[in-house]
Amino acid sequence: MTTSLADHLGSLPDDALAALLRMRPDLVVPVPADLSALAVRARSRVSVARAMDGLDQFVLQVLDAARLSRDPEGITSTDAVLALAVQPTQGVDAATARTAVDRLRALFLMYGPETALRLVEGVDEVSSPYPAGLGRSASDLDPRAAGLVADPARLRRAVLAAPPKARAVLDRLAAGPPVGTLSAPGIDEDSPVGWLVDNGLLVDIPGGGFELPREVGLVLRRDTGPLGVLQPRPPVVVALGREPKAADSAGAGQAMEAVRATEALLSALDAEPAPVLRSGGLGVRELRRLARSAALDESTAALILETAYAAGLIGEADAQTAAVGRTAPDAVVQPTMRYDVWRSSSIARRWADLALAWLTMPRQPGVVGQRDERDRPITVLSPEAERGGAPAVRSAVLGVLADLDNGAAPTADEVLALIAWRAPRRSRGRESGYREALDEAATLGVTGLGALTSYGRMLLGDAVAAADQDARTAADPLGVRPGTDRSPDAPMAAVAALDGLLPAPVDHFLVQADLTVVVPGPPEPSLATELELVADPESAGGASVHRVTPESVRRALDAGYSSDDLHKLFGKRSRTPVPQGLRYLVDDVARRHGGLRVGAAGSYLRSDDETLVSEVLADKRLSALSLRRLAPTVLCTPMPSGRLLSVLREVGYAPVPEDATGATVLSRAKMRRAPIPSHGPGRFGPPAATQPRLTPPRLLGIVEQIRRGDAVARAARRAPDSVRPGRGLAGVQAHTQALAVLQQAVRDRALVWVGYVDAHGSTLSRLVRPVSIGAGYLRAEDERTEMLHTFALHRITAAVVEEQPAG
Numbered sequence: 159m160t161t162s163l164a165d166h167l168g169s170l171p172d173d174a175l176a177a178l179l180r181m182r183p184d185l186v187v188p189v190p191a192d193l194s195a196l197a198v199r200a201r202s203r204v205s206v207a208r209a210m211d212g213l214d215q216f217v218l219q220v221l222d223a224a225r226l227s228r229d230p231e232g233i234t235s236t237d238a239v240l241a242l243a244v245q246p247t248q249g250v251d252a253a254t255a256r257t258a259v260d261r262l263r264a265l266f267l268m269y270g271p272e273t274a275l276r277l278v279e280g281v282d283e284v285s286s287p288y289p290a291g292l293g294r295s296a297s298d299l300d301p302r303a304a305g306l307v308a309d310p311a312r313l314r315r316a317v318l319a320a321p322p323k324a325r326a327v328l329d330r331l332a333a334g335p336p337v338g339t340l341s342a343p344g345i346d347e348d349s350p351v352g353w354l355v356d357n358g359l360l361v362d363i364p365g366g367g368f369e370l371p372r373e374v375g376l377v378l379r380r381d382t383g384p385l386g387v388l389q390p391r392p393p394v395v396v397a398l399g400r401e402p403k404a405a406d407s408a409g410a411g412q413a414m415e416a417v418r419a420t421e422a423l424l425s426a427l428d429a430e431p432a433p434v435l436r437s438g439g440l441g442v443r444e445l446r447r448l449a450r451s452a453a454l455d456e457s458t459a460a461l462i463l464e465t466a467y468a469a470g471l472i473g474e475a476d477a478q479t480a481a482v483g484r485t486a487p488d489a490v491v492q493p494t495m496r497y498d499v500w501r502s503s504s505i506a507r508r509w510a511d512l513a514l515a516w517l518t519m520p521r522q523p524g525v526v527g528q529r530d531e532r533d534r535p536i537t538v539l540s541p542e543a544e545r546g547g548a549p550a551v552r553s554a555v556l557g558v559l560a561d562l563d564n565g566a567a568p569t570a571d572e573v574l575a576l577i578a579w580r581a582p583r584r585s586r587g588r589e590s591g592y593r594e595a596l597d598e599a600a601t602l603g604v605t606g607l608g609a610l611t612s613y614g615r616m617l618l619g620d621a622v623a624a625a626d627q628d629a630r631t632a633a634d635p636l637g638v639r640p641g642t643d644r645s646p647d648a649p650m651a652a653v654a655a656l657d658g659l660l661p662a663p664v665d666h667f668l669v670q671a672d673l674t675v676v677v678p679g680p681p682e683p684s685l686a687t688e689l690e691l692v693a694d695p696e697s698a699g700g701a702s703v704h705r706v707t708p709e710s711v712r713r714a715l716d717a718g719y720s721s722d723d724l725h726k727l728f729g730k731r732s733r734t735p736v737p738q739g740l741r742y743l744v745d746d747v748a749r750r751h752g753g754l755r756v757g758a759a760g761s762y763l764r765s766d767d768e769t770l771v772s773e774v775l776a777d778k779r780l781s782a783l784s785l786r787r788l789a790p791t792v793l794c795t796p797m798p799s800g801r802l803l804s805v806l807r808e809v810g811y812a813p814v815p816e817d818a819t820g821a822t823v824l825s826r827a828k829m830r831r832a833p834i835p836s837h838g839p840g841r842f843g844p845p846a847a848t849q850p851r852l853t854p855p856r857l858l859g860i861v862e863q864i865r866r867g868d869a870v871a872r873a874a875r876r877a878p879d880s881v882r883p884g885r886g887l888a889g890v891q892a893h894t895q896a897l898a899v900l901q902q903a904v905r906d907r908a909l910v911w912v913g914y915v916d917a918h919g920s921t922l923s924r925l926v927r928p929v930s931i932g933a934g935y936l937r938a939e940d941e942r943t944e945m946l947h948t949f950a951l952h953r954i955t956a957a958v959v960e961e962q963p964a965g
Contacts, residue, residue, distance in 0.1 A: 163201060164193045164194045164197035172858060178264070178266055179861070182200070185199050189863055189864065191867045192867040193868040194871065203284055206278060206281055212584070214580050216389055216390045220239065220255060221267065222290040222385060223239045225281070225282070225285070226242060228277070233270075236259055236273075237272075242385055243385065247383075248383065291334015291336060291386060293331075296373050299371055307373035313373065317377055320357075327351060329378065331370040331375070336370040336372075338368055339367045340367065360374075392579045395562065395576060396572070398567045399567070400609045402565040404565075405609040407659060408606035409614065410603065410611075411603070413505075413602065414505055419458065419462050420466055420471070422452035422698075423463060424493050425690075426447075426452060427472060427493055435540070438542075439543070440491060440537055442537065445460060458601060461598055464519065464523040464526075465519065466515075467539055468515035468516065470515075471497045473492070475489060505660055510617060513617055516602055518549055521548060522545040525542070545591075551595050554585070555573060555592055556604070556610065559605065560610055564615075567608030567609040573592065604617075613652045614652070664679040664682065665684075667732060669736055673743070674705050675689070675704040676704075692727065706740060721744050761797060763793040763795070764791055767791075771790070774793065799815060895956075896912075896957035900936055900954075901931060910925070910927070910958065910960065911959075916953075925940070926938035934950060934952070935948050935951060936951055
């Protein structure tokens with residue numbers, strides 16, 4: 159007797175069912191109502207595709223062996239699968255092949271006893287129609303070809319008799335796929351394909367193509383085996399060995415450069431926020447301006463900006479004002495409040511924030527500058543750069559590096575070959591993304607000299623394996639929402655390891671006679687803040703160089719420093735004597751500083767009557783306007799002109815507005831309108847956090863919930879017709895009869911099927927053991943759940959005693 163998938167799932171112990179849900183977490187989103195619903199979902203096209211996406215090359219080849227070995231009823235066996243998969247000449251023994259079969263059965267892509275295995279329906283729907291690259295059987299293609307393959311000796315002679323060009327066509331089709339098309343309609347009898355069709359080795363198919371029958375393909379594969387070339391193990395990586403310390407040093411230097419580049423870009427954004435395009439993102443000119451200000455190429459600047467946005471260091475804000483003569487943009491990108499906190503932390507801590515943001519952000523900076531489907535350029539921070547699978551791509555790349563020995567530096571082709579073996583279905587078409595991820599990891603200092611750094615390995619921890627196992631979620635493998643403050647959860651081991659590789663922060667500098675300031679190491683945050691004001695950067699690196707200029711001194715004076723403060727700062731921070739030229743420069747700029755004053759005024763008030771102006775200035779009722787006299791007949795206020803007019807009129811004056819030429823402006827009052835609502839925090843905000851991972855207790859709870867629902871469904875299916883909706887008696891007679899049955903069941907402690915109407919008006923049935931009847935309610939126990947239920951008597955429609963099995 160054939161056992162359905164639902165019955166097979168029901169026969170599993172709770173631990174085995176929980177293991178299935180752990181390996182295929184999409185089956186419980188949402189939690190299925192019963193085992194039948196679970197079985198339907200487990201064999202659905204989408205769920206089967208997700209399960210197969212995580213299979214390696216060899217397990218997929220064994221799955222093809224199961225598809226090939228099925229009989230007309232769709233049944234195969236473990237022995238039949240092993241007969242095709244075991245190839246000692248290719249290093250595939252029975253134990254290796256059985257391990258692959260066991261994995262397929264654990265995922266329930268195959269189910270049933272070993273002698274009668276079935277594949278779930280979705281496998282054929284999401285797989286190639288040609289398992290193992292073999293075509294359909296000759297009997298399904300052409301009776302003439304079926305007659306040829308029925309005689310193995312005749313078939314071999316026909317294959318050996320094929321001309322060289324025809325044999326080349328056979329060999330190409332035997333390697334898979336087994337179908338081909340013709341450049342021109344119709345098959346030329348004198349061509350190699352024509353000879354093969356005439357001799358029954360190929361079959362022409364509708365649409366102007368041809369197909370190699372399965373039996374012919376198996377003859378051509380007599381040297382390699384029916385499944386072709388098997389790959390039971392991942393490809394061998396002949397990685398270039400790097401000294402781990404050298405890789406760490408190189409990576410640490412690049413990590414420090416990534417932090418410096420981020421600071422430079424965000425400082426440029428702080429000085430001049432970048433306007434957001436109407437379609438989202440920053441324009442090409444803005445990216446070019448920012449890259450030039452930070453001495454970066456545009457691709458690196460795009461990577462840093464995307465990572466900084468994912469880390470919450472920059473964000474989109476409404477534009478407050480616009481430059482004179484220009485239209486104000488709707489929004490601008492500028493640093494956030496978190497940027498100030500980030501700058502005050504150590505270099506290693508800043509790098510960890512950037513690296514975590516890069517690992518988890520669902521965006522692909524490598525596509526910036528390319529064209530979208532509408533032939534428009536993809537700009538940095540634009541919605542077109544969204545790629546939901548980007549975190550999975552980075553996790554796959556770093557997972558390969560993490561599995562190699564410390565210091566192993568494989569080439570990009572070797573990394574891609576390993577990824578293609580581990581998950582061929584998932585990696586198909588993502589080659590460029592994997593190469594970009596390798597380049598980005600090197601740019602950010604996650605890798606050094608092509609090898610994964612020790613602190614990078616600590617930073618990843620279990621995140622790479624978890625994300626690679628559950629890459630279908632692909633948005634946030636670390637369980638952290640991009641753009642939020644991760645400092646409480648930042649991996650401190652990686653930060654400490656990177657701190658030990660970086661040069662110690664310095665609190666001093668060396669002032670040269672040419673007014674250059676040399677910082678012999680990374681400056682500590684307070685020194686970096688001071689240098690940003692008093693000097694202009696000239697070169698960066700392990701030892702940065704700055705120069706004191708009249709503009710930088712003026713910038714410090716504008717920020718509130720006095721000449722004495724600057725003399726003290728240079729005297730305190732410099733380990734060399736302060737040059738006399740620097741003292742003269744500071745004093746000279748300070749002497750000329752503030753000779754002219756510039757202020758802001760919201761509006762002015764003037765009158766030819768000097769007495770009236772004095773009266774308004776002395777009026778205490780106008781003190782809130784903060785009026786100030788600029789001339790005998792002119793007053794100014796920080797308030798806007800509309801506010802000034804309304805207050806003056808409220809206290810009894812009669813002012814009139816004027817334009818820039820002094821002409822009186824007379825107009826009707828404008829209608830008040832509510833402001834247009836904004837579009838939220840940004841058009842390119844981060845995605846929502848992914849669902850929490852399934853813990854063992856949670857899995858067992860879900861299994862219990864499914865079994866409870868299955869028991870309810872089974873009970874409902876075997877309920878008597880008289881308690882189902884629309885069956886049996888109705889009205890007062892049915893209610894009276896049901897009450898009599900329930901009273902007798904209370905005395906006999908018998909099981910009773912109770913039909914009732916719930917609070918939503920639905921008619922349901924439940925098998926219970928009545929305990930008592932009173933005060934208009936029936937109290938009964940559900941033996942399956944051991945719960946006591948209370949039913950209102952007026953809602954009970956029927957009651958039937960459960961029939962006990964005979965014997």
